[in-house]
Amino acid sequence: MKESLFPAKILLFGEYGILKNYSGLSIPHNIYKGTLKIHSELNKDILCSNYEIKKFYNFLSILEKKKRILTKLDLNKLHQDIQKGIFFHSNIPQGYGVGSSGALVAAIYDKYAKNKLKGSFKHNIIILKKIFSQMESFFHGKSSGIDPLICYLNKPLLIRSKTDISIIGIPKKNEGKGAVFLLNSGAPSKSDTMIKFFLNKLKHDKFQKILFVEFIKYNEKCIEAFLKEDFKILFTNVKLLSTLIFNHFRFMISKNFWKIWKNGIFNNIYYLKLCGSGGGGFILGFTQNYNLSRIKLKKYTMEVLFRF
Known part of the structure; x- marks a missing residue:
């Protein structure tokens, strides 16, 4: 075969x-x-x-x-x-x-x-x-x-x-200090449950406004900055995305990751966001100092996607 x-x-x-x-x-x-x-x-x-x-x-x-x-x-x-x-x-x-x-x-x-x-x-x-x-x-x-x-x-x-x-083409990988990485939550997610939760949340006008105005704006800026390799703009908007997700999508973040998610936002060492539907599985991480992030997240399994 x-x-x-x-x-x-x-x-x-x-x-x-x-x-x-x-x-x-x-x-x-x-x-x-x-x-x-x-x-x-x-x-x-x-x-x-x-x-x-x-x-x-x-x-x-x-x-x-x-x-x-x-x-x-x-x-x-x-x-x-x-x-x-x-x-x-x-x-x-x-x-x-x-x-x-x-x-x-x-x-x-x-x-x-x-x-x-x-x-x-x-x-x-x-x-x-x-x-x-x-x-x-x-x-x-x-x-x-x-x-x-x-x-x-x-x-x-x-x-x-x-x-x-x-x-499309994407930025070439190199060996800089920064990185995009996967963080293993240690438990699988149920995508259908997360999607149903999201669609139910969309029935509320306040959540619609958050998604269709703020989330979409930061998301667009992240994509544009990543493709242009403008990492200063990228990290400004990844932080905003990470904060928005923590405040409004927290149900989709495993509870044992709430603390390190918030620490990343306040310490500006790394920023975390959902990878797929959330609720478990992998979490995406963005950092301008991977070695320091690895020390801060030493309890968790990390896997590098890009270095820059």
Whole structure:
């Protein structure tokens, strides 16, 4: 069976905003990846993965019967492979906001789509996003489609709206004092619970104003500054984002991280923000002094994404 590897993803900016058609910046993260395999020997993880794919197959079959599916998949072949013991061999942590379900969706599409689209053209990217949004809704109830899109294309994406998505270049990594890093909370998140909480909060006018005015403004400035490598402007706005998230999205931050989140804001050593839906999993960190941040956060597992 030919193996195609699909990476994890990191949504640097745009958490929740992209669900409401605002900007985001997402990158593949090839430290974590997954591929479809036929088992040579059974164990608990393989059986669980195979069972999850079977449930996904049932979901796709229902869509096909109702003629609602947005792409043609060879579901007969998928069913045969499920019987043979197909599973998703992956080191992508589940529930950590780095696209474990997105990578699986990308892998299923890549292997079983009858008229597979490539991402060379902007028009195809938009169609793929719609397809992936529908497919990944099985896992989260509601999906933007961005995670599987990143995993499938393996390219950084700038999301301006649902119909304006482009492959872009990002700043090159170097060995400066600053860094963007992942902080491991030590516990997975339930994305569907976080998304439902967010959508319920949106019913309140005060929260809508916070999101659609302040959050979006800081988010846009962070994306622009990051792409221009203007780190002074970036850190000014990451601090504002971190503060806003702490004040208004605190339910989405693990309680044992409230203190270090607040310490970062007051000490200006590092700033933390959500990585994906929040509620656990990874947290994103931004610092202009990584060595000092590592000392301050020595109790926690840290993983560098960029140095600058």
